Amino acid sequence: MSENSQTPQSYDETYRSLYEEGMTDGLPVVPPTEERVEEMLRGIDRPRDDVVGRLGNNENPLTVEDLAANAVMAGCVPPYMPVLEAGARALADPESNSIQFSVSTGSWAYQWIVNGPVRQKLNIESGSGAFGPNFHANQTISRALGIAYRNTAKIYPGEKDMGVMGNPGKFYLLAGENEEASPWEPYHVTHGYEEDDSTVTLSGPNGWVQWLPDENSPESVLRGMIKNTPRAMRSRSGEDLNATITHAINPYNAEELERADLSKDQIKRYLVENSDVRTEARPDPLSTSATFEDTDIPNRQISQYGDVNSVKITSIGGPGRVNAIIGMSIGGPVTKKIRFPNNWESLVEEYEFERNWVPTEGFYE
Template sequence: MSDESSNSESFEELYRSLYEEGMTDGLPVVPPTEERVAEMLRGTDHPRDHVIGRLGNNDNPLTVEDLAANAVMAGCVPPYLPVLEAGARALADPDSNSIQFSVSTGSWAYQWIVNGPVRNELDIESGTGAFGPNYHANQTISRALGMAYRNTAKIYPGEKDMGVMGNPAKFYMLAGENEEASPWEPYHVTHGYDVDDSTITLAGPNGWSQWVPRENTAEQILRDMIENTPRSMRGSSGEDLNATVTHAINPYNADELAKADLSKDQIKSYLVENSDMRTEGRPVLLEDEQLFEDTDIHLKQVSQYQDNNSVKIATIGGSGAFNAIIGMSIGGPVTKQIQFPDNWASLVEEYEFDRNWYPEEGFYE
């Protein structure tokens, strides 16, 4: 977008134009002027025309400049660009199956988990309210990646995006893992990275369920992990459908599980071996009284998860006993290491947010 147009048109006119062209997510955006895009590009050592990956059925190229323009529109700042580049590589990875959960009738979302030192450097929240509103990096990074996919792959509702209900999590769904409060190794270490690496992980769930254990004992937590998982959230790691379910465990309950000497892998094994009981067979409708006859329905123990690879566990959240079950994801999860430009340290210092959310004096004083 030229600077001349930004000078001659009002902010409202520019937003309206971008919306009418299908380039936004429906919310107001920051106009991607040449100056703003150039400033965003300070966050990378790659040239503008570097192709990060190809997205959508038509393998449309996503360049660094394209990503920077979407980052501007989403409200990002230049230090976020390395995280966005890694996220874009995850979206372009065929193993993520991103095209399927971008267009399917199931209304899937983009779910992101960030690990490593970058969480603290960019103030990516992993504690209280991590998946909710309030935190600039969490919201704008995930929003930018969603818009970049939409604008590159040219996905519009009713044309390519056939989500029947739509999914509010498609606006943003990003959290850091609360590594400091976790009794286990971080998510990215579980999946082969070094603890000092910074990574971003992509999955594509269509459901979210919160729950609290009836008792804060390891045995009850495990039972409630099974009981509170919707039957629609099924996991498999086969070639036909790689589907996973992510259990986001709060630090309080994670500690209780760890005190019982339960590792992540042991928890996964318990879930695989003990869930779930469901009916099989089709009920028959009786014509006379319009009742369902249950004679051909039988109960059979069917595992909700094919194997341990179908279950993912991350420690996320703050104080309290609520946990979340996120799934199922029909692709990935895919983890990519974040690569930083030479000017990273100075850029972070320049754009550091000085949050003063809890002043000693009242808001109205």
């Protein structure tokens, strides 16, 4: 179908058809015409039939062309393709456990953190409201990766996606790290990459909590990180289950912790050593199989944070003292380096990115 010949009625028919085939996330999509997909492919230098990765329990192939078509539907533009390609590789990495948090009854989401120079190039927001609406790159990149997984792995609610409640984070949950305001080394540097590298990191959390320290002090921030972590969020690292919790600390509180000479490693150790919670070891008194008296087995303490490797710390957000706890994630985190085609810088210039850039002409006409 030609873009120029498209009418409102033909758009309605196209969208309705895609929705009825289960190829959308329920929101309106941009029809993936041949012209738009061809334009999207300008953002990547891999052949269109290359397999980026295999997704789902049937290991269905996601090709470069498939990724471009899903990117069009989600509202992306061609310069986003390198980030999307790296994100797709993260989804396909077995270490991400993406199939588990795509289908589990626990309703897990896809959480993305972007690092490196690509953030400024594409205006991926890392400051005020970074995880919220309003920012084109944040929303459309994460949405495209979610739709691509759904369409490739053939995951539908009540069939493969067995999430009891569902999770709004599956629409989009992407932010850049606020590296410029953070006193710590960037997240991707902590995990083995160079500062000039651009990366995207995938986790699969099912919970989100925002909290405010009781006082303006490093001690209050540390206590708040533990106190505001729900008991349902437990973390530990290991081959059988890698369950992690990510603390997104706003730059103001991060500066407070840094002025107290607290590194990320020291903060992680504090959480592990001071997060013991009471747990009941007694049998359920309502159970007919209970045979012990109340005094036979005492309460015991267990650590909510199993070890330092299960704690992830990043600095995200703008002015203010509100922080976020995201977890627990039963996959990853997996970080992938973003690879750029030779023409990428000129493509970015062609699309004239400015702060809060949104498409107004050209690609979507």
